[in-house]
Amino acid sequence: MSNGKERAYFQIPPGMKDWLPGEAEKKRRLENVLADLFSVWGYREVITPAIEYLEVLTAGHNQEEMMYKFFDHQGRALALRPDMTTPIARLAATRLKQEPLPLRLFYLAGVFGQEDPQKGRQREYHQAGVELIGSGSGAAVAEVLALAVEALRACGLKEFTLSAGHVGVFNGLVDWLGLPPEARQELREAVQARNFVAVELILNRYAGSQKEAALTILRLRGGREILPRLKELAAGEAMEATVAELEEIFSFLAGYGVEDYITLDLGLLRGLGYYTGLVFEGFSPALGYPILGGGSYGHLLGRFGWPQPAVGFALGLERVLLALEREQPRRSGEGKIVYVGYAPGREKEAIALALRLREEGKRTVLAVAAEEKAVAEEQARRRRGELVYLG
Amino acid sequence: MSNGKERAYFQIPPGMKDWLPGEAEKKRRLENVLADLFSVWGYREVITPAIEYLEVLTAGHNQEEMMYKFFDHQGRALALRPDMTTPIARLAATRLKQEPLPLRLFYLAGVFGQEDPQKGRQREYHQAGVELIGSGSGAAVAEVLALAVEALRACGLKEFTLSAGHVGVFNGLVDWLGLPPEARQELREAVQARNFVAVELILNRYAGSQKEAALTILRLRGGREILPRLKELAAGEAMEATVAELEEIFSFLAGYGVEDYITLDLGLLRGLGYYTGLVFEGFSPALGYPILGGGSYGHLLGRFGWPQPAVGFALGLERVLLALEREQPRRSGEGKIVYVGYAPGREKEAIALALRLREEGKRTVLAVAAEEKAVAEEQARRRRGELVYLG
Numbered sequence: 001m002s003n004g005k006e007r008a009y010f011q012i013p014p015g016m017k018d019w020l021p022g023e024a025e026k027k028r029r030l031e032n033v034l035a036d037l038f039s040v041w042g043y044r045e046v047i048t049p050a051i052e053y054l055e056v057l058t059a060g061h062n063q064e065e066m067m068y069k070f071f072d073h074q075g076r077a078l079a080l081r082p083d084m085t086t087p088i089a090r091l092a093a094t095r096l097k098q099e100p101l102p103l104r105l106f107y108l109a110g111v112f113g114q115e116d117p118q119k120g121r122q123r124e125y126h127q128a129g130v131e132l133i134g135s136g137s138g139a140a141v142a143e144v145l146a147l148a149v150e151a152l153r154a155c156g157l158k159e160f161t162l163s164a165g166h167v168g169v170f171n172g173l174v175d176w177l178g179l180p181p182e183a184r185q186e187l188r189e190a191v192q193a194r195n196f197v198a199v200e201l202i203l204n205r206y207a208g209s210q211k212e213a214a215l216t217i218l219r220l221r222g223g224r225e226i227l228p229r230l231k232e233l234a235a236g237e238a239m240e241a242t243v244a245e246l247e248e249i250f251s252f253l254a255g256y257g258v259e260d261y262i263t264l265d266l267g268l269l270r271g272l273g274y275y276t277g278l279v280f281e282g283f284s285p286a287l288g289y290p291i292l293g294g295g296s297y298g299h300l301l302g303r304f305g306w307p308q309p310a311v312g313f314a315l316g317l318e319r320v321l322l323a324l325e326r327e328q329p330r331r332s333g334e335g336k337i338v339y340v341g342y343a344p345g346r347e348k349e350a351i352a353l354a355l356r357l358r359e360e361g362k363r364t365v366l367a368v369a370a371e372e373k374a375v376a377e378e379q380a381r382r383r384r385g386e387l388v389y390l391g
Numbered sequence: 392m393s394n395g396k397e398r399a400y401f402q403i404p405p406g407m408k409d410w411l412p413g414e415a416e417k418k419r420r421l422e423n424v425l426a427d428l429f430s431v432w433g434y435r436e437v438i439t440p441a442i443e444y445l446e447v448l449t450a451g452h453n454q455e456e457m458m459y460k461f462f463d464h465q466g467r468a469l470a471l472r473p474d475m476t477t478p479i480a481r482l483a484a485t486r487l488k489q490e491p492l493p494l495r496l497f498y499l500a501g502v503f504g505q506e507d508p509q510k511g512r513q514r515e516y517h518q519a520g521v522e523l524i525g526s527g528s529g530a531a532v533a534e535v536l537a538l539a540v541e542a543l544r545a546c547g548l549k550e551f552t553l554s555a556g557h558v559g560v561f562n563g564l565v566d567w568l569g570l571p572p573e574a575r576q577e578l579r580e581a582v583q584a585r586n587f588v589a590v591e592l593i594l595n596r597y598a599g600s601q602k603e604a605a606l607t608i609l610r611l612r613g614g615r616e617i618l619p620r621l622k623e624l625a626a627g628e629a630m631e632a633t634v635a636e637l638e639e640i641f642s643f644l645a646g647y648g649v650e651d652y653i654t655l656d657l658g659l660l661r662g663l664g665y666y667t668g669l670v671f672e673g674f675s676p677a678l679g680y681p682i683l684g685g686g687s688y689g690h691l692l693g694r695f696g697w698p699q700p701a702v703g704f705a706l707g708l709e710r711v712l713l714a715l716e717r718e719q720p721r722r723s724g725e726g727k728i729v730y731v732g733y734a735p736g737r738e739k740e741a742i743a744l745a746l747r748l749r750e751e752g753k754r755t756v757l758a759v760a761a762e763e764k765a766v767a768e769e770q771a772r773r774r775r776g777e778l779v780y781l782g
Contacts, residue, residue, distance in 0.1 A: 010485045021435030040749045042756030044412030070461035100773040140759040255742035351646035358431045365433030368531040382491040
């Protein structure tokens, strides 16, 4: 066996992660904090299978080439889920239609995508998120946005911000500009990539005298005070409806006391292909990419035969843990232990003592053989534990 | 689109499961009870990726044909893990060799196998388990067995038993019988399947005058008092060493006070291909198949370049939840909620009230629009919640 082969044999595939002791415990603690928060807001946990029919997943997610695809023994095309919103839409539309609306669901789940691991992206990563299904009211959207703020707060992040945009702003803008369809797609991609050089080139070609106003809108950032400015810049019914919706959402956000965390960013668009209304992303100053993303989606449930508006978000647990690590580098992941060592003949007393300590809730490691006190001391020291020795 | 096609489109693949609200919460609660128990016994959580190189997984698990296999974009052969023992052996041998021994690790994870779903077997199922790596002492094996009992107790099961056998009994027996290699394999399969008709036929052919003794051993069940009987029935060094090991394990089990839960069953063998010493299975009278399985494995770590004895077990969360359900059919999965409804104009007070109730830890559903009191009453009733209405 060659050296290279040996090494491959012991490795994990690129983009995969082993969580060592301490790391895994931090993840569990974070998951429970979020599960408790979502529950107390009236959301109920669901779990969907990691494997679904490929055609179910492609009904929602537009990046089939990223998915891990395979066949079962019967030759059916399957894939690992690349996100949770589509599976939960399927679940809600097939199993939960009889429940009182809106449904409020949450999940904690691993998802899979063959992204380029060189960009620091995991190919298996873990998300915590909620979906509110059956209402698109300003109150519903604001509730989910406020819960996103509370979730990042509950994670223990000291500094974070949310940027919010609205798909209606982009659509209102291209209507107002009267862009031909091919230019709309081109502009959408440039805006999504935040490539303002490309945006300007496209507007030069198509926007004429409206170019400056369009550029201003796509760069508009701030609190709800920018909304009147948006109405001045680009008229049109669609835009007015969007501004009215944003006004309503922001009036509810003020009630939640979370307005200060949220910046309107009218050039924000998200890529997943199912968002139709408000979209938002969460950022930590410690990381250069979003730690949370979400928005309103109007048509996804309809693809599963149950047309319902919905709104949700997902946060990336790996990303939040990394941001926390950078904020507080020395936070320990694990509780202290007690190490129980014993001399020959004291086995039964040592077991009884360990059982008692565990009942008191102390993390107790019991030696697996009688040993001298010096050995036990070394064992306890290496585990950074407190020694109890039965001599 | 035909009807059949429509239906497939909304389904999940056979052997997969959607966990509805309530079910998912029961699973999370059970997982946390087990994580707390394992932690207090000094075990530390690890997480490995769901996807590994196929050759890593086949190093431990002998049923490649069951695995979900596929290729990544670079053409490397990958598979979904069919169990956790092999990935944890890889993780320990590559990342944790420098830690003080024995390592005590635990996991809560989904695993995958294309078993026949008609037999009621899931193709994705969830396990909770521990691995103690770096010791094969009687104390170590007894600790893991005692922890298996504590785990089933912590799950809330009222009635359960553990059966324990030892691979050394079978090996000692075939040595003593002087069976040719092909007959050993045949007998192993018959014993594993508990097919005593086939066992008798094989013994008729090969065992001669020792047949009755062999049959008696393979059917021997009871407490530690059966061990002297085993020594009388089949002599030989290998058998004597096995009996001495079982005696030692049972003397530690008495210290843990769990002896009464454990029945020696000398015909018990397990199928995974890596067990070398004690093997055990847990049963609930409510189910016809094991809810827990484990044992000692002496060679698996060596396949990853780090020869170390080890012992562990996994319990099946779906199976334990099903057994619990059958023991206590009406146990509710979810906490009560408060439903906050409000009349037009009372939005902000309703938000403030909901935030206050949530801070008190009450699960609070806030209406997504102003509504009449009768509507709010109906909403609260359908959610089996308590109504607070701001009129």
